[in-house]
Amino acid sequence: xxxxxxxxxxxxxxxxxxxxxxxxxxxxxxxxxxxxxxxxxxxxxxxxxxxxxxxxxxxxxxxxxxxxxxxxxxxxxxxxxxxxxxxxxxxxxxxxxxxxxxxxxxxxxxxxxxxxxxxxxxxxxxxxxxxxxxxxxxxxxxxxxxxxxxxxxxxxxxxxxxxxxxxxxxxxxxxxxxxxxxxxxxxxxxxxxxxxxxxxxxxxxxxxxxxxxxxxxxxxxxxxxxxxxxxxxxxxxxxxxxxxxxxxxxxxxxxxxxxxxxxxxxxxxxxxxxxxxxxxxxxxxxxxxxxxxxxxxxxxxxxxxxxxxxxxxxxxxxxx
Amino acid sequence: xxxxxxxxxxxxxxxxxxxxxxxxxxxxxxxxxxxxxxxxxxxxxxxxxxxxxxxxxxxxxxxxxxxxxxxxxxxxxxxxxxxxxxxxxxxxxxxxxxxxxxxxxxxxxxxxxxxxxxxxxxxxxxxxxxxxxxxxxxxxxxxxxxxxxxxxxxxxxxxxxxxxxxxxxxxxxxxxxxxxxxxxxxxxxxxxxxxxxxxxxxxxxxxxxxxxxxxxxxxxxxxxxxxxxxxxxxxxxxxxxxxxxxxxxxxxxxxxxxxxxxxxxxxxxxxxxxxxxxxxxxxxxxxxxxxxxxxxxxxxxxxxxxxxxxxxxxxxxxxxxxxxxxx
Numbered sequence: 252x253x254x255x256x257x258x259x260x261x262x263x264x265x266x267x268x269x270x271x272x273x274x275x276x277x278x279x280x281x282x283x284x285x286x287x288x289x290x291x292x293x294x295x296x297x298x299x300x301x302x303x304x305x306x307x308x309x310x311x312x313x314x315x316x317x318x319x320x321x322x323x324x325x326x327x328x329x330x331x332x333x334x335x336x337x338x339x340x341x342x343x344x345x346x347x348x349x350x351x352x353x354x355x356x357x358x359x360x361x362x363x364x365x366x367x368x369x370x371x372x373x374x375x376x377x378x379x380x381x382x383x384x385x386x387x388x389x390x391x392x393x394x395x396x397x398x399x400x401x402x403x404x405x406x407x408x409x410x411x412x413x414x415x416x417x418x419x420x421x422x423x424x425x426x427x428x429x430x431x432x433x434x435x436x437x438x439x440x441x442x443x444x445x446x447x448x449x450x451x452x453x454x455x456x457x458x459x460x461x462x463x464x465x466x467x468x469x470x471x472x473x474x475x476x477x478x479x480x481x482x483x484x485x486x487x488x489x490x491x492x493x494x495x496x497x498x499x500x501x502x503x504x505x506x507x508x509x510x511x512x513x514x515x516x517x518x519x520x521x522x523x524x525x526x527x528x529x530x531x532x533x534x535x536x537x538x539x540x541x542x543x544x545x546x547x548x549x550x551x552x553x554x555x556x557x558x559x560x561x562x563x564x565x566x567x568x569x570x571x
Numbered sequence: 572x573x574x575x576x577x578x579x580x581x582x583x584x585x586x587x588x589x590x591x592x593x594x595x596x597x598x599x600x601x602x603x604x605x606x607x608x609x610x611x612x613x614x615x616x617x618x619x620x621x622x623x624x625x626x627x628x629x630x631x632x633x634x635x636x637x638x639x640x641x642x643x644x645x646x647x648x649x650x651x652x653x654x655x656x657x658x659x660x661x662x663x664x665x666x667x668x669x670x671x672x673x674x675x676x677x678x679x680x681x682x683x684x685x686x687x688x689x690x691x692x693x694x695x696x697x698x699x700x701x702x703x704x705x706x707x708x709x710x711x712x713x714x715x716x717x718x719x720x721x722x723x724x725x726x727x728x729x730x731x732x733x734x735x736x737x738x739x740x741x742x743x744x745x746x747x748x749x750x751x752x753x754x755x756x757x758x759x760x761x762x763x764x765x766x767x768x769x770x771x772x773x774x775x776x777x778x779x780x781x782x783x784x785x786x787x788x789x790x791x792x793x794x795x796x797x798x799x800x801x802x803x804x805x806x807x808x809x810x811x812x813x814x815x816x817x818x819x820x821x822x823x824x825x826x827x828x829x830x831x832x833x834x835x836x837x838x839x840x841x842x843x844x845x846x847x848x849x850x851x852x853x854x855x856x857x858x859x860x861x862x863x864x865x866x867x868x869x870x871x872x873x874x875x876x877x878x879x880x881x882x883x884x885x886x887x888x889x890x891x892x893x894x895x896x897x898x
Binding site for chain 2 (some may be wrong): 492507554
């Protein structure tokens with residue numbers, strides 16, 4: 252019903268000659284909080300994207316003479332227990348968040364979730380049943396314990412496998428950059444993130460496929476693939492955007508949690524989860540509050556911005 | 572309705588079977604195979620074979636699974652590798668009781684405060700109060716428990732020394748007045764975990780209540796109630812409130828899931844001897860049978876909660892049932 256409402260409004264204003272997306276963007280731009288959130292996300296993601304250029308120090312560079320410093324002139328946000336610059340660590344953690352969220356949302360939510368939702372909704376019958384029952388099973392698995400278990404169980408094997416690839420090909424530095432741990436976190440999170448999208452898309456497709464334009468396409472002999480991708484996909488595109496905006500926050504949170512447990516992105520790769528773990532503990536917080544506050548404030552801002560932006564986007568798509 | 576219940580119940584054992592097998596397979600696939608953990612440093616092939624047979628770890632994975640399953644349905648999840656001499660059931664069930672007590676109190680608080688917040692926001696719709704309440708709750712939701720707990724502990728336990736740093740001492744504490752009159756009060760160990768459990772949960776409940784209350788206010792029967800001259804208070808309490816609470820039934824399972832996940836961090840960071848901390852320790856020490864047992868138990872609880880929520884919703888809202896039978 253969401254996309255439908257948006258579609259009718261879109262066609263009404265089509266006289267003026269603007270696309271639906273332009274209208275939604277116009278509505279969104281008028282929301283101050285949404286724009287602030289967008290800026291916050293852009294700053295955090297941008298500093299992750301350009302971490303190798305912007306960061307004042309390397310994220311692995313240790314200086315054991317100057318551990319756990321507070322805010323200061325040459326280390327703006329202080330240093331951790333190994334004397335590593337906290338600002339640089341935070342920027343590289345943002346890069347980890349960027350890589351994991353974008354990869355997982357692209358594969359789990361956009362690719363798998365959408366495709367399965369479209370197929371299930373359009374084809375119906377046993378295919379629908381099979382997909383949705385598998386979805387039921389995934390959604391009834393207790394997410395966090397399963398993710399921890401999968402990461403703990405597969406990490407050494409995948410590392411082995413990546414090392415093997417390194418030996419056989421000219422690629423180097425994969426293992427030391429923590430590539431294997433990124434791969435597992437990505438795969439495990441993707442495995443669990445498609446169900447919600449698939450369900451929402453399927454429900455929308457169930458309504459859309461009864462509409463006249465689909466019947467018209469069918470009677471004109473359009474192939475199934477053409478109907479799904481040319482006629483159904485645009486009808487659910489707004490839902491997809493909403494799913495992506497909620498998915499980003501959830502995935503970012505999950506990666507942080509996994510790394511906090513020590514089964515996520517592995518050191519020396521930086522992660523907000525690992526930084527938070529180092530700063531937790533009441534005594535540690537008393538002595539060196541910046542160990543917790545630097546990653547904590549960034550993470551809170553990021554998650555809060557995702558929530559606000561998702562809300563505003565939802566309103567904009569629904570015509571408010 | 573009957574067919575619906577039967578169909579849902581039919582899926583229950585299948586989902587549990589698949590979930591338990593998936594968990595079983597992943598746990599067995601992991602490194603540090605349970606035998607080498609059990610055999611210790613000195614590896615004698617004879618002893619290894621003996622342990623293998625004792626633990627039911629000979630045979631292929633399906634035979635192992637079958638063996639495990641038949642024991643599990645009788646409540647026998649094997650012996651803990653971590654704490655020798657204790658069965659997992661002996662360890663798990665007291666811990667589950669601790670977590671369940673905390674979780675239930677948290678659930679009651681989340682709904683008990685979340686619903687009024689949502690109604691306040693809905694009634695104040697159009698003023699600054701509405702976005703302020705919802706915005707504040709959303710902000711609280713965005714603070715990860717991992718970030719929240721250390722400052723709370725520092726403030727209340729270290730700096731002002733009001734509350735204990737962590738641990739668990741039952742639900743009630745006795746407050747003696749003049750050494751004579753004893754009044755039971757909530758145990759001070761409860762406060763920080765309950766704050767950590769409930770703060771992230773309010774936003775979801777409040778927003779759902781607010782949205783449905785706003786929708787209900789537009790309904791014809793509310794206009795009817797106003798038109799026939801009911802005072803505003805009874806419109807709000809008799810008509811808006813009950814109908815706004817309907818969809819909340821479906822999110823009880825979600826809210827509980829959030830609390831269960833929160834238990835991993837809250838219990839680990841605060842040293843509460845519950846199932847979350849136990850699972851954390853089991854993961855770090857590769858106690859596979861324990862991980863398996865907790866995951867399967869969690870899955871069973873999740874599936875049952877979802878089923879219960881759907882069935883209750885079907886009873887409350889007849890449209891759900893009609894929709895199902897039409898398919």
